[in-house]
Amino acid sequence: MQTFEKLRIDFYNREDVVLIAKELIGKILVSRFDGIETNGRIVETEAYAGVNDRASHAWNGRRTARTETMYGEGGTTYVYLCYGLHQMFNVVTNQKDTPHAILIRALEPIIGIDVMLQRTGKSKVDYTLTRGPGNVAKALGIFTHHSTLSLLSDELFIAKDDFQLSPSDIEATKRIGVDYAGNDAHLPYRFILRNNPYVSRQKK
DNA sequence: ATGAGGATTCCA
DNA sequence: GGAATCCTCATC
Numbered sequence: 001m002q003t004f005e006k007l008r009i010d011f012y013n014r015e016d017v018v019l020i021a022k023e024l025i026g027k028i029l030v031s032r033f034d035g036i037e038t039n040g041r042i043v044e045t046e047a048y049a050g051v052n053d054r055a056s057h058a059w060n061g062r063r064t065a066r067t068e069t070m071y072g073e074g075g076t077t078y079v080y081l082c083y084g085l086h087q088m089f090n091v092v093t094n095q096k097d098t099p100h101a102i103l104i105r106a107l108e109p110i111i112g113i114d115v116m117l118q119r120t121g122k123s124k125v126d127y128t129l130t131r132g133p134g135n136v137a138k139a140l141g142i143f144t145h146h147s148t149l150s151l152l153s154d155e156l157f158i159a160k161d162d163f164q165l166s167p168s169d170i171e172a173t174k175r176i177g178v179d180y181a182g183n184d185a186h187l188p189y190r191f192i193l194r195n196n197p198y199v200s201r202q203k204k
Numbered sequence: 205a206t207g208a209g210g211a212t213t214c215c216a
Numbered sequence: 217g218g219a220a221t222c223c224t225c226a227t228c
Contacts, residue, residue: 056211083209083212086212
C-alpha cells in the first residue's frame, strides 16, 4: 500500500539545516490552493544557515520586515521577490529566533501538470517547467503573499511517500548565484538528485 | 527621500 | 551577453 504522509513539525524544528536540506531531496512539495492540487518531487535544494552564513538574508543578524518570518518557528514559509519578478519559495527550519531557511530550486512534476502549464504560460511540457526556483513557485502558484504560511496546513505542505533513494543518489555542490558571499559561496550547501533532468545547471 | 542591487529567467 | 522589473534596505 502506497504511503503518503505529511511531514510534521519535528522534521522542521531540528538544528541542522544542511541535513534537512539534504533530506528534503525526494520528498513531495504539494500546493492545494482553491482546491486545485499541484505537486512534484523535490530534486534540488539549498540551505541558508542563518546569521553566520554570508549568503543568507539573515546574515549578521539582519532582521527586517521581509525576513522576519525566518526568525519565527520552523515549519513555515519564507517567500520573497527576486529581480522584481521571481518568487523564491523557502522552507523555514529550526526554532524561533534561529533564521534558517531552505530554498526549493527544482521539482520533478507529478500532479497537475496541465495547471502548471497554465500558470507558467508554457505551451509544452519540458524540463524547464519546474527547473529553477522562480519556475517552481510559478508552477505551484506560490506568491509572496504566501510567506509566513504554516507548512502543516492543507494548502501548502511537504510529504514523504515510498520513494527510495540511496545516499549516493544525492550530490552536494556549492550554491548558485551567491558569489557575493565570499568564502561562504563555496560551502557544499546545495543538494541535487543525481542525473535528474529537472535539476538546474551549475553556472561556471 | 533616494538609489543600488538582487538566492533569476528567457531570448538573441 | 543583456534586458526585464520592482521591492528591499542601507544610506543620505
